[in-house]
Amino acid sequence: MPKSDSETTISELKDLVRSFVEERDWRQFHNGKDLAIGLSIEAAELLEHFRFKSVDEVTQLLADPAALKEVCHELADIFYFVLALSDHLDIQLSEAFREKLEIARERYPVELAKGKNLKYTELQKGRKS
Ligand SMILES: [Mg+2]
Incomplete structure (x- = not known):
């Protein structure tokens, strides 16, 4: 089954x-x-x-x-x-997955990334200006 x-x-x-x-x-x-x-x-x-x-x-x-x-x-x-x-x-795939998701959370903070499909390098540019 x-x-x-x-x-x-x-x-x-x-x-x-x-x-x-x-x-x-x-x-x-x-x-x-x-x-x-x-x-x-x-x-x-x-x-x-x-x-x-x-x-x-x-x-x-x-x-x-x-x-x-x-x-x-x-x-x-x-x-x-x-x-x-x-x-x-x-x-350890679970560990690697969680680790990478944490990196993505840092790269794509909700306050910058919500509703946007920009790469994190572009989002960070917006933060600086
Ligand atoms: Mg095939």
């Missing part, structure tokens, strides 16, 4: 990736470079679904269950490589 996100830990998912890799003797192919390349390729595959489409067309596309399933699978492919790479590099 599939488990929801709220019932699954990142550690469980890393274990699933590890088993999948070991059963196939793919550890030999799991190095930082090739895992990062795999991650990037899967991210590009996600983008293929949206290429040359307007925002409205993408919204329409994602209303189709079959298309949404394909997008879900691309996200899963990306996540596989995120998990595999973080496992390979012995990175």
Whole structure:
């Protein structure tokens, strides 16, 4: 029975990736470079679904269950490589995620960033003037 996100830990998912890799003797192919390349390729595959489409067309596309399933699978492919790479590099993904979110909070303080889509370097310019 599939488990929801709220019932699954990142550690469980890393274990699933590890088993999948070991059963196939793919550890030999799991190095930082090739895992990062795999991650990037899967991210590009996600983008293929949206290429040359307007925002409205993408919204329409994602209303189709079959298309949404394909997008879900691309996200899963990306996540596989995120998990595999973080496992390979012995990175605690939850810790890294929280740390990076804290950095983003500092870069994008609510009072400067709310309702704006500017990069933090542009927001900081506004603060100085
Ligand atoms: Mg894929």
